[in-house]
Amino acid sequence: xxxxxxxxxxxxxxxxxxxxxxxxxxxxxxxxxxxxxxxxxxxxxxxxxxxxxxxxxxxxxxxxxxxxxxxxxxxxxxxxxxxxxxxxxxxxxxxxxxxxxxxxxxxxxxxxxxxxxxxxxxxxxxxxxxxxxxxxxxxxxxxxxxxxxxxxxxxx
Numbered sequence: 001x002x003x004x005x006x007x008x009x010x011x012x013x014x015x016x017x018x019x020x021x022x023x024x025x026x027x028x029x030x031x032x033x034x035x036x037x038x039x040x041x042x043x044x045x046x047x048x049x050x051x052x053x054x055x056x057x058x059x060x061x062x063x064x065x066x067x068x069x070x071x072x073x074x075x076x077x078x079x080x081x082x083x084x085x086x087x088x089x090x091x092x093x094x095x096x097x098x099x100x101x102x103x104x105x106x107x108x109x110x111x112x113x114x115x116x117x118x119x120x121x122x123x124x125x126x127x128x129x130x131x132x133x134x135x136x137x138x139x140x141x142x143x144x145x146x147x148x149x150x151x152x153x154x155x156x
Contacts, residue, residue, distance in 0.1 A: 051108035070107040100129040
């Protein structure tokens with residue numbers, strides 16, 4: 001009467017599981033558009049939260065020249081600096097198109113309100129900003145809401 005498996009049978013099963021795992025992982029392709037869109041939205045919200053409570057005015061009421069609370073919406077402005085951990089890199093095929101602003105730099109004041117490129121009184125955004133992120137014909141949309149500065153993703 002047989003009570004267990006032989007070593008050959010166990011090795012054969014392990015080899016089969018390894019082959020199935022290798023074949024399965026070759027079919028897995030990460031969704032780079034989803035990852036890049038979520039990264040860009042997170043960078044916008046991180047910039048907004050970093051600006052809340054930071055007053056950009058000097059004691060005499062003039063604005064400082066600092067860039068705290070500002071984010072340039074292009075590859076150089078969005079990618080993390082290289083570090084030992086590596087940092088995040090956008091896909092080389094990603095295209096970023098900004099509409100609803102005069103340029104591609106969005107700034108947030110001490111209340112989290114979005115501004116178009118600087119902190120002057122006339123730069124407060126009263127319309128939504130659409131950031132179209134596309135890779136190879138597929139695209140997602142990030143909308144930054146006026147006054148609140150909240151960024152939401154619209155998956156297409």
